[in-house]
Amino acid sequence: MNTPAYSVIPLGGIREIGKNMWLVSQGDEMIMVDAGLKFPSEDMYGVNHLLPDFSYVLEHQRQLKAVILTHAHEDHVGALVPLYEQLDHPPPLYASEMTIGLLGERVTDINPQYADLLQTIQPRERHQIGSFDVEFLHVCHSISGAIGLAIHTPDGAIVFTGDFKMDPTPIDQQPTDYFKFAQLGEDGVLLLISDSTNAANPGYTISEQEVAQGFRNAFYRAKGRIIIATFASSLHRIQQIVQRCEEFGRRVAFVGRSMERMTARAQELGYLKLPPGLELSHDEIDSLPPEKVAIVTTGSQGEPMAALSRMAAGRYNAVSIQAGDTVIISATPIPGNERSVYKNINLLLERGAEVLHESRLGLHASGHASQEELKLMLNLTRPRYFIPTHGEYRQMSRHADLAKATGVPADHIFLLDIGQRLSVSAAKAEVTEKIPSGVVMVAGHGTGYLEQKELRERHRLVKDGVLLVSLSVDVNGQPLGAPRLSSKGFIIDEDANLYEEVAERLLQAIEKQLEKWQGQDRVPTLKDTESWLNDHLSRIIQQKTRRKPVIIPLVHQLHPHLEDATEMTGEDEDV
């Protein structure tokens, strides 16, 4: 066998956190593992979210036999709908009961008949999907129903850990399936693809169970209401909070759109259990004494539109922060969100609330494995080849160091880039091609895609604003009066006369330029005049103000009423 039979390709989630998407292919068949989105950084003006470029998949859609989702976090599932919308015949979707429960409606909203595509699987089940022999494995993570998977090949298994931690005392008493991962290692793992999120954290990630004690301390000390912000998808966390509410005689309200939706759905599916009468409706919050109330809400990352941020700003009707409230932020800021989180904390304190947020108070536990757990996974599976995924380069390269420390040879470790196809067999592993890959920016309000060019223009708009120049000319390109200038987000000192002066200078310069063109026997088109205006005005403005606003020139060509009116719609008039 010369050509390796199996290959893997990341379309996202490599050298970045977010938009996780992998392809595993063999012959002319492939399966996709995860279809996630990514949240934009602050400098991606107007971008709502990012998707992996899956044009390769669309082009080869007949090869796609299944999509497997490891768990229901947006960075693993948020690209599913756009993918299924663009596929002519979407393939079956395999996921746990929980994931299907949370995601299924999104799929049937595209097309009710797609209900047939939803395949609920259980951990330790083994399915033949096309030519792929896929086994599902339970892992612990911050959301229930998280799985890893093993694709059995004649050369050993290709193992995806999914997002995981080795929590020895999880809330649902279902630790990551040590035995199965060990058995895979014993039988031979060809390739391990493992979560790098916390590869820079020494030691162990604390158990979700340890958070119980942190919350007990906080509940014990709180005199007034307790308001807890966490991710709506962190159902283990929310279950614990519910248990503390029972223990301390508080009723609990769920506040914030995604929190309300998620907790309702999770109760339906049995993933969140509340004793009857514990849940509090929004209307009842103010009718109970403060020491009987707990509120679980969104906004732990300082997202401006989330409930906690609006409470902090005094713009949330259902709950106004009052002196004596204890606010617990049960999360760690994702890099880039620190300032927004601190802004909320400042505002909450100014309103008289006590705010508990430091991780040392034991009010949060990460859902991802730290260094010792990652080494344990490497020791259990003993892979021939290794790919760190789900991390920035700094985390991937730390994970690579850990793999080396456990005995994986350096040349068996691949720090891939998106689009790289790694072909693997017992004999060798190598990058054999680079397929089209990248990022697609989805604009605000989800109405369309944003091009790189527009993003660059927005960067310039942001830096120096926009300056508009408009001019009317006759059929010979002769200006009919001075140009008009107008601007947004751009100011020229305090000199209010500058626009007038610049317009005057421009007019003189145009007339000179026209003479030049006439000397060359040229009648300038509108485009000529606009491009000349752009260049000349840029120079004047930069000279006068040292700024570089985006300049938009618009030239109208006009005719005296009595002349031929048809020229008015000549081709140069087209935009």
Place this chain on the structure above:
Amino acid sequence: MNTPAYSVIPLGGIREIGKNMWLVSQGDEMIMVDAGLKFPSEDMYGVNHLLPDFSYVLEHQRQLKAVILTHAHEDHVGALVPLYEQLDHPPPLYASEMTIGLLGERVTDINPQYADLLQTIQPRERHQIGSFDVEFLHVCHSISGAIGLAIHTPDGAIVFTGDFKMDPTPIDQQPTDYFKFAQLGEDGVLLLISDSTNAANPGYTISEQEVAQGFRNAFYRAKGRIIIATFASSLHRIQQIVQRCEEFGRRVAFVGRSMERMTARAQELGYLKLPPGLELSHDEIDSLPPEKVAIVTTGSQGEPMAALSRMAAGRYNAVSIQAGDTVIISATPIPGNERSVYKNINLLLERGAEVLHESRLGLHASGHASQEELKLMLNLTRPRYFIPTHGEYRQMSRHADLAKATGVPADHIFLLDIGQRLSVSAAKAEVTEKIPSGVVMVAGHGTGYLEQKELRERHRLVKDGVLLVSLSVDVNGQPLGAPRLSSKGFIIDEDANLYEEVAERLLQAIEKQLEKWQGQDRVPTLKDTESWLNDHLSRIIQQKTRRKPVIIPLVHQLHPHLEDATEMTGEDEDV
């Protein structure tokens, strides 16, 4: 005595980090303590830096007897030049030799005669400044020449700590002046105004001396070049690096504009000592073996234009990162800078460098006191009244808690806001007025101020781009052809015909509107037409695209050649 004689007013540095500026006044005289700037957050598009609004000082400039600068960091001195430029007769400037050494030229650049204003003071000196009896006190901070001050009043001293830490083993063996602060406490402190930066940090800030061991470990392990990023003003840190270079036989190059300028100036002034032949010019860097080279540079906060960021991006000629380099980031990211710092780390790792940055490696020590040190300062000075300064609200309120814990009564602690005048006497302290105060945004390239309105416009530009509509009309307001549309940073789906269609719809609508106006016997002015265009186009675009770009309408009024040409420059044509 009914009216309290002394009052203090913060003009910045309260509920924020940055733009520190205090006024202390008595009768009709006042002195200013610090004159700092603030760095903008990422969403302040095009803002270069922020200044306190010191219009009150300009209005009462005859009262201003002196400016005292506690140390040479920009958040304490960066507003000095704009202040001195706007004062008719700037008052004397009091500061340490180091601070004057670094700042003096900026002052004499405004006016050479201002050299007479520079008053170099020594710690423990006591100066009569107008009616103020001011004593200067040595404090430890991350820059040399840092001072606090005591203004002696009949009711006890008003004490400013300045930025400080209680480092027991500073590099220059000059700890904060425990005795003087204790003596002030013994004699009676009326009011303490103390640094809150690290008020949320438990325990003690590690000594600058402990960083020595962190660097020794790093130097011992490094096989190739060592590149260290730190603040140019952290001269103690740089001195330590120089000592490690001597110890380990490496020569050192200073790279990056502010680093080169600062180290040159500090050597002139004797604040940085290099043995002859240790310093390496940029040209020599590549001629020495890597294990003989250390480079000290800027960019520890991921600032995009700083040397380290440019090295990481491969855009710095003097130094290209190579495999085997060890990069040490000797700083903690300021909240908001995390993402930029991590971006650099990823790029440096991809170029094959090793990157050391975690604080647990002992490669950085903060310059600000942590909780135990703040309590020590409170215990030494035993103030009657207390104001936490130099912090966001979350830090100020933690500092207030510490003060309460040391015995300051809660109603003797003031969480002020900028502009609030706190009048203090032995009998009482109260906020007696609020003077004009706020923030002034300085635009990029330092050429002017930016108004709130422009910032709001930039926010909209950023979100949805800009759409320009331009129309020519005759003297009756009748359109001469369809409007022209053009946009930047705004895209309308993939529908290339949309502009044409919208222009056509607009034209029809204008004509209807004109009939309406004619029915009312009205000839629309250009402003009427522009405002109508703005509203109508907004609606169409929002309907079609659900987006809200900034719309700029520009209407030209034109006349047939043969009509009266003077109207062309009529008042409606003015911009």
